[in-house]
Amino acid sequence: MSAMLNSWGYAFKQAFKQAFRNRTMSFASMFSITAMLLILGLFFILVVNINMASESAKKQFDTIQVYLMDETTFEQASAIIGSLNGTDGVKEATYLSDEEAMANWKVKWGDNAYLLDGLENNPLPNSILIKVSRLEAADSVVSKIKTFDGIEDIKYYKDTVDQLMKVTRFIQFGAMIIILFLVIISVVVVSNTIKLTVLAREREISIMKYVGATNWFIRGPFLIEGILIGILSAMISVGIVSLIYYKTMELLGPTIFVILSTTMVPGGFLAVRLIWIFTALGISIGACGSIISMRRFLDT
């Protein structure tokens, strides 16, 4: 037990000493991990925001509007709503009378609502609004609606939603690939950087082996050094990414809201997640980097 503690203590002490004595190399490793995480972070933020925009856009399109014929009675409509409410994929079906629809319009038109007062009679039909719980279920819901009598027209933005979903899926898939690619690159870059530090200490390692050090004893300090560098890089890059994000939000947030009618993902929400993701990534990149780069030197 005390031997274990001794060797852990040794590994930590050595890791700090090594990192400090080889500070140029430590700095180089840190710089490359930070750079990678920065790119990764900016990319991550972009993807999260695109996802959020597409989600909120989807929500705007998740309603099917069913226009009823003028002669359809409220009772008939209620029967339709009743049977729809039990259907798979339907979140909520509600009745919207022509007066309510007009009132909604007036709200939307705002200051110009007085123009609507000029209408002699209400041109809007009674309708049923159906919110679908899953967009994928919209098609089956629509075909079910078609079986009812007294329906004038069905409107829903299938093509738009399909397009949107296609684009989102494409972006998500592309993002996964690029993130994976970036992680692989950073492991390679870091393992090469650490390999240089190991190479500089090749002699030291061979001496360690002659004196009877186990592979883990030799690896320990390098591993901890790699992890330390990883954690530090994570902290730095989270800081920089957050700063960039907050600045961007300040500058572009309002514009984006106007154009896409969606807000940007709150910075605090992202920062907390980024800290976890980056720390985990930094630790794994640092650890993998040092283990990979040491493999050659530890083969007996």
Next chain:
Amino acid sequence: MIAFDNVTKSYGTNIGIQDVSVKINKGDFVFLVGPSGAGKSTFIRLILKEIEADRGSIKMNGMEITNLANRHIPKLRRSTGIVFQDFRLLPKKTVFENVAFAMEIVHMSQRSIRRQVPQVLSLVGISSKASKYPHELSAGEQQRVAIARAIVNNPTVLIADEPTGNLDPDTAWEIMRLLEQINLRGTTIVMVTHAKDIVDKMGKRVIAIDKGRIVRDDASGSYGAYEDERMLSCLPTGGVFVSHVK
């Protein structure tokens, strides 16, 4: 202690050592001599299990090491101290740290390190240089540090690979006296060397290797007539000028 039984090791078509059988007892002081490429290094590397024997058995302290699992190698090396011609000290560690390092590897506590390192440093006669770095020392002093590192964990065997190769004659003799002193404490010493005068004057056991075979094993030998004869036989007859090659 160290027992080779019909050990053969070849590198492709090159022979390292062939059918070598030899026994080195506890407390022996053995010189391993022979021309370059004769198989001395192979012999040492087999003892350290840096390389695997093709055939035969090697026992260290009664334990068969030819089939030793990789994870047990560190333990084997800890029972064997080693000193090199080029010292191989860690340049960024002080004298004290270089010696302490060997103890840290075997998980000794800081307290025993602080107690034992000064003792060993004083044994090899460099107590006053404990806080110096290797590059601040003379060659002889560096070799003393290397010896201190090799013996600090009380190994049963000390292997010295041309320990005097980089030293001037006077310093070389100081190192030899130190090794003799360590040998007197019961540590077996196997020393590879080309230094004829040292081997001759010490009068210890001499094992001569050539072309992978043991060609001579004298309990109290000299560097060897054999060497001289071999060199002479290479010369054209008619005996021109022959200077002794050392």
